[in-house]
Structure formats: structure tokens, C-alpha cells
Amino acid sequence: CLNGLILLLKIIFFSFVGIMALAVLAVFIAFLFAGAQMMPLKSLFIDPGQETTLLFASLILLIGVPVLSILMWIVRRVMKTRSRPWIGVVSTILWFGGLVTAGILTAQVADKFSEESTLEQDVELRPISGRSLYVDMQPYEDDYSEFRIGYGLDSDIDYLPFTNVNEDSLLFRSIYLHIRNSSDSLFHLRTFAAISCPELKGAKDDLEAFRFEITQQDSVLYLPEFLMVPIGQGFRNQSITVEISVPAGKTVEVSDVLSRYRSKEPPSVVRKRIRNYRRTYMTVEPPLAKEENMETLLF
Structure with missing residues (x-):
């Protein structure tokens, strides 16, 4: 009876261990699949070199070591070889080493967003003879692609930039329009x-690499659809805020396609930079037939 109970306990124990091994193996395979799908995002947050090495070291130590240890344990049990406690000790040490490397990597990535820097530039406007300044969008004419996880209609990620055809630039939609007197x-x-940065000292070069070319044709101002930055910068909360100062008695008419530019406040670091910042509210007049896609801001 006692032998039967011991046999039953062994069956239960090894069944549990087998299920756990299959679960860990399934997680390992899932991480491999997810990692392949997440690779395009790696270039946005993980720099080549040390950070990439830390990333793969963390994955190997946190996932690969437990899977390998369980497989070795099962094989040794099947072969009925003598147990080696040092294998478990080494595996545990390596796993905790994976936690350390993952922590170091997380700290390095978070440090890239520890500071915020801005660059203010005045854009020369040619004299406007009329009473109104019209603001419209200059569409991006080339093809571009978006970052996705897997496949399907809902696989794109909002708020992340696009990439251009040559894959040498990121296209950001984080453009803000501020109207003031x-x-x-x-x-x-x-x-x-x-831009967010680890230290303000090196942010100026990154800010000067931004491309956002505003053009003017008579009384019409064209704002680019995207803010373009070198792909080597990765994702650092890059944004551009356009401030238009309107004199008394004049108006600015903003195209409906730019409503998203005005729907959100600029980043806090920009709001601090803009003297006497306040949210502006539009006084909308009924548009003329030829201007049905414009909204008028009176000052």
C-alpha cells in the first residue's frame, strides 16, 4: 500500500513537472514569435551596440536558461542518472543575472526620456496684403509604412512614427498649432x-536635424503633413509646435485637415517656453462656399 502511494505521488509530481515544462516551452516559443514581430520596434527604443547586447542577454538568461534547465532535468530523470544540485544553483544564478541585465537595459532606455529640450526658430513671413492668413496642409507625396505587431487590421500602433520608403527617416504626426495675439x-x-534626451548638452544636434519646411504662397501658409527626423534618433517624443501670431483686426483661417494639429496642447516643455501661454478658443464664422473647408479665427 505504501509503495502504491509513493508511486502515485511520483506520477503526480512528474505530471506536474511535465506540464510546467510544456508551459515554459510554450512561453519560450511565444516569446520567440513575439520577438520576431517586435523587432521593427527595437530600432525605435534600443540602440545598436551595448543596449542590443543587453536585450539579447536578458532574453537568453530569463527565458532560455529555465527552458534548458527543465529539459536537462527531464532527460536526466528519463535516463535515471544521478542528480546534480549544482545545475540548479547555476541556473538560478544565471536567471537572477538576467534580471540584473534587464534592469540595466530598462534604466538606460528610461534615461533617454529623463530630460526635455527645445529649439526655438523664427520663420520669416512675406507681407500679406489681405486681411486673412490661410493655413493649409502640404501632403507628404511619397509612400511610407507604419510600425505593426503581427498582421491584421488592428495591428498598427497609434502615436508611433512612420518610416519613409528609403527607411532613413521617421515621420512623426506630433505637430501642434498654437494661435496667439x-x-x-x-x-x-x-x-x-x-525632444526627450538623457542630457541637454547633446540634444541641440538632434533638434537641428529635424526637417519641417513651411512654405508660403501669397497669403497661404502650408504646413508639412509630417515632422521628419533621422531614423538613427529612434523614438524620443519628437514634436514640432507652430506658433502663429495674429495682429489685431486680422484673421487666420485654418483648414479642417489641420484640426488635429490644434486639438491637443503642445508638450509641457514648449508651453513653458511660450511666454504667456494659454489655450486659444476659436470664434467660427459661417464659411463662404469656396472656403467651406476653412475655419476662421478672429483676433
């Missing part, structure tokens, strides 16, 4: 580029 009788235009 002018201090004189002229229209004025400024841009505020913003």
Missing part, C-alpha cells in the same frame, strides 16, 4: 522643436 501690426511665425 501679435504684439504689433504684423503676422509672425515661430516653431518650437522638442
Whole structure:
């Protein structure tokens, strides 16, 4: 009877261990599949070199070592060889080493967002003869692709940039439009580029690499559809804020396609940079037939 009970306990124990081994193996395979799908995102947050090495070392130590240890344990049990306690000790040490490397990697990635830097630039406007300044979008004419996880209709990720055809630039939609009163009788235009960085000292070069070319044709101002930055910068909360100062008695008419630009506040670091910042509210007049896609802002 006692032998039967011991046999039953062994069956239960090894069944449990087998199920756990299959579960860990399934998790390992899932991570491999998910990792392949997440690889395009790695370039946004993980830099080549040390960070990439830490990433793969963490995956191997946290996932590969437990799977290998369980498989070795099962094989030794099947072959009825003598147990080696040091295998478990080494596996445990390596697994905790994986936690350390993952922590170091997380700290390095988080450090890239520890500071915020801005670059203010004045954009020269040609004199406007009429009473209104019209603001419209300049569509991006080339093809571009988005970052996805897997396949399907809902596999794209909001708020992440696109990549251009040559895969050498990131295209950001984080563009903000701020309208304010002018201090004189002229229209004025400024841009505020913003980026997160580990230290302010090296952020200037990254900000100067931004491409956001505003063009003017008579009284029409065209804002690019995307903010373009070198792909080597990765994702660092890059954004551009366009500030238009409108003199008294003049109006600015903003195209409906730019409503997303005005729907959100600029980043906090830009709001601090803009003197006397406040949210502006539009006074909308009934548009004329030829201007049905414009909304009028009166000052």
C-alpha cells in the first residue's frame, strides 16, 4: 500500500513537472514569435551596440536558461542518472543575472526620456496684403509604412512614427498649432522643436536635424503633413509646435485637415517656453462656399 502511494505521488509530481515544462516551452516559443514581430520596434527604443547586447542577454538568461534547465532535468530523470544540485544553483544564478541585465537595459532606455529640450526658430513671413492668413496642409507625396505587431487590421500602433520608403527617416504626426495675439501690426511665425534626451548638452544636434519646411504662397501658409527626423534618433517624443501670431483686426483661417494639429496642447516643455501661454478658443464664422473647408479665427 505504501509503495502504491509513493508511486502515485511520483506520477503526480512528474505530471506536474511535465506540464510546467510544456508551459515554459510554450512561453519560450511565444516569446520567440513575439520577438520576431517586435523587432521593427527595437530600432525605435534600443540602440545598436551595448543596449542590443543587453536585450539579447536578458532574453537568453530569463527565458532560455529555465527552458534548458527543465529539459536537462527531464532527460536526466528519463535516463535515471544521478542528480546534480549544482545545475540548479547555476541556473538560478544565471536567471537572477538576467534580471540584473534587464534592469540595466530598462534604466538606460528610461534615461533617454529623463530630460526635455527645445529649439526655438523664427520663420520669416512675406507681407500679406489681405486681411486673412490661410493655413493649409502640404501632403507628404511619397509612400511610407507604419510600425505593426503581427498582421491584421488592428495591428498598427497609434502615436508611433512612420518610416519613409528609403527607411532613413521617421515621420512623426506630433505637430501642434498654437494661435496667439501679435504684439504689433504684423503676422509672425515661430516653431518650437522638442525632444526627450538623457542630457541637454547633446540634444541641440538632434533638434537641428529635424526637417519641417513651411512654405508660403501669397497669403497661404502650408504646413508639412509630417515632422521628419533621422531614423538613427529612434523614438524620443519628437514634436514640432507652430506658433502663429495674429495682429489685431486680422484673421487666420485654418483648414479642417489641420484640426488635429490644434486639438491637443503642445508638450509641457514648449508651453513653458511660450511666454504667456494659454489655450486659444476659436470664434467660427459661417464659411463662404469656396472656403467651406476653412475655419476662421478672429483676433
